[in-house]
Amino acid sequence: MDAAPSNIDPETLAALVTSVAGLEFSTFEIGVLCQDKKKKSAIRRQVIGFVSKHLGKTHISDGFDLYILIDLEKARVEATPQSVYVEGRYNKFSRKVAQTFHYCFKCKGRARGCDLCNGTGKLSEHSVQELIEKAFTPAFDAEGTKFHGCGREDVDVRMLGTGRPFVVELVQPKRRVADLYAIENSINSVNAGVIQVQGLRYCEKGRVAQLKNDAFRKIYSAKCKSSGSVTKAELSTLCGKTLEIVQRTPERVEKRRSDMERKKTAQLLKAEKTGGKDFMLEILASHGLYIKEFISGDGGRTNPSISSLLGKKCMCVELDVLEIMVQGQNGKQ
Numbered sequence: 001m002d003a004a005p006s007n008i009d010p011e012t013l014a015a016l017v018t019s020v021a022g023l024e025f026s027t028f029e030i031g032v033l034c035q036d037k038k039k040k041s042a043i044r045r046q047v048i049g050f051v052s053k054h055l056g057k058t059h060i061s062d063g064f065d066l067y068i069l070i071d072l073e074k075a076r077v078e079a080t081p082q083s084v085y086v087e088g089r090y091n092k093f094s095r096k097v098a099q100t101f102h103y104c105f106k107c108k109g110r111a112r113g114c115d116l117c118n119g120t121g122k123l124s125e126h127s128v129q130e131l132i133e134k135a136f137t138p139a140f141d142a143e144g145t146k147f148h149g150c151g152r153e154d155v156d157v158r159m160l161g162t163g164r165p166f167v168v169e170l171v172q173p174k175r176r177v178a179d180l181y182a183i184e185n186s187i188n189s190v191n192a193g194v195i196q197v198q199g200l201r202y203c204e205k206g207r208v209a210q211l212k213n214d215a216f217r218k219i220y221s222a223k224c225k226s227s228g229s230v231t232k233a234e235l236s237t238l239c240g241k242t243l244e245i246v247q248r249t250p251e252r253v254e255k256r257r258s259d260m261e262r263k264k265t266a267q268l269l270k271a272e273k274t275g276g277k278d279f280m281l282e283i284l285a286s287h288g289l290y291i292k293e294f295i296s297g298d299g300g301r302t303n304p305s306i307s308s309l310l311g312k313k314c315m316c317v318e319l320d321v322l323e324i325m326v327q328g329q330n331g332k333q
Helices: 010-020 037-055 128-140 180-190 206-213 232-236 291-296 306-310
Strands: 027-033 066-071 076-081 084-092 144-149 157-171 195-203 217-226 242-248 261-273 278-285 314-325
Touching: 010 037, 010 066, 010 076, 027 037, 037 066, 084 128, 084 206, 128 144, 128 157, 128 180, 128 195, 144 206, 157 195, 157 206, 180 195, 217 291, 217 306, 232 261, 242 291, 278 291, 291 306, 291 314, 306 314
Parallel strands: 027 066, 157 314
Antiparallel strands: 066 076, 084 157, 084 195, 144 157, 217 278, 217 314, 242 261, 261 278
């Protein structure tokens, strides 16, 4: 360990080398905690030179792989791998799988669970997040994952078509590169008929904010039932219309969403009679429209609604997301 920095003791330097051992990284940043600002600056420069020369890594101030903190006051060195981000799309074919992990509202995830969650401590036994992270976490030897979806669907709603865009954030990964093709195949083979993923690729952190903040229209297919018989003529009056909708926060989500009115739009692409009181709708909806409430009316909180347009109480029996209209996809959005 020749040419060691002159302002830092050998033990701290050895601790630095030990702290980065086993971590995969190409770029790094150095932080120093020290009361003496002049000494702090000198040590930082010397350590950057040492890591660059002896470990063959590149120092950058933004977008680095590893952050190394040297705390001279406590004689401690910490090496923290920065997150790795992988984006893709997922399909969900089950009506019993949630998108993300949530503790049971009633028991809050206590060890034995409760009657509401059937002793699991979770709102649903499985989630897209958990099924995906089982393959990602060991591949990157990560501390854990964070799942970032482009919106979400209810547990009982399938995600079909080309899938929903998502980003998996690998938290404190010891490895920064893994075989994404192998991960994709593993997820799809283990969870065949439940979920599948496609198009896995590395992305930047900013992709998360883009998926969270951009407004994407969606196409839904809804199986509906009305309180009275519905005719083909009545359904035909719905097709082709683009509706301006005022929707107050639905009752079923008002505990976790602010109570307010939102202006949305919906275009009815198809309306087909499937039985005496049964019919099917295909709806192109603006971002954030609650489809189940658009059909039922939610006690007048959504106006207009399919119920108000037909003059009959209607409810959504089954709902599927057929497509998320991501900008640039086939010229849509």
